[in-house]
Amino acid sequence: MNTSDDKDLWVSWEQYHRVIEKLVLNVHASGWKFDQVLCLARGGLRPGDVFSRIFDVPLAILSTSSYREEAGTVRSELDIGKHITMSRGTLAGKILVVDDLVDSGVTLDKVLRHLKENYEPVTEVKSAVIWWKGCSSIKPDFYVDYLPTNPWIHQPFEEYDSLRPHQLEAWSKKGESR
Numbered sequence: 001m002n003t004s005d006d007k008d009l010w011v012s013w014e015q016y017h018r019v020i021e022k023l024v025l026n027v028h029a030s031g032w033k034f035d036q037v038l039c040l041a042r043g044g045l046r047p048g049d050v051f052s053r054i055f056d057v058p059l060a061i062l063s064t065s066s067y068r069e070e071a072g073t074v075r076s077e078l079d080i081g082k083h084i085t086m087s088r089g090t091l092a093g094k095i096l097v098v099d100d101l102v103d104s105g106v107t108l109d110k111v112l113r114h115l116k117e118n119y120e121p122v123t124e125v126k127s128a129v130i131w132w133k134g135c136s137s138i139k140p141d142f143y144v145d146y147l148p149t150n151p152w153i154h155q156p157f158e159e160y161d162s163l164r165p166h167q168l169e170a171w172s173k174k175g176e177s178r
């Protein structure tokens with residue numbers, strides 16, 4: 001078992017689900033009503049799905065990526081997808097942008113500017129993240145934990161980053177003995 005400290009925050013699946021629910025409750029308690037959720041993929045997919053289901057609003061997805069090298073542990077140049085994926089309609093009204101964390105703040109800042117500059121039907125945008133790191137250049141509107149020491153967050157799904165299909169069967173059997 002790994003221990004969290006100022007340099008590393010280890011999050012189990014159970015903790016991950018609970019902290020998403022806390023974020024949902026923070027947004028709800030604010031009284032702010034939104035028309036759509038825009039999750040930033042990949043980290044915002046799971047939280048965005050929960051928001052969409054609990055608030056019963058449409059989910060839109062925007063792919064962003066800056067952590068690709070070294071099994072997702074090294075930051076690279078930011079890529080923002082050219083299109084927002086939605087099942088119907090267009091992005092409009094009040095939008096809640098959801099991601100797992102704000103680290104440097106570059107992604108969230110660029111996405112917020114991208115929405116203002118390219119989506120005229122969007123009337124208001126707020127952001128919600130689970131973790132807000134002290135090194136961020138931007139403060140999210142909603143968050144659960146402020147992390148002033150900027151630890152590396154070890155999220156439970158990271159174990160899939162270095163797992164390949166041919167390894168899955170043996171890995172799954174290992175998990176049965178846990």
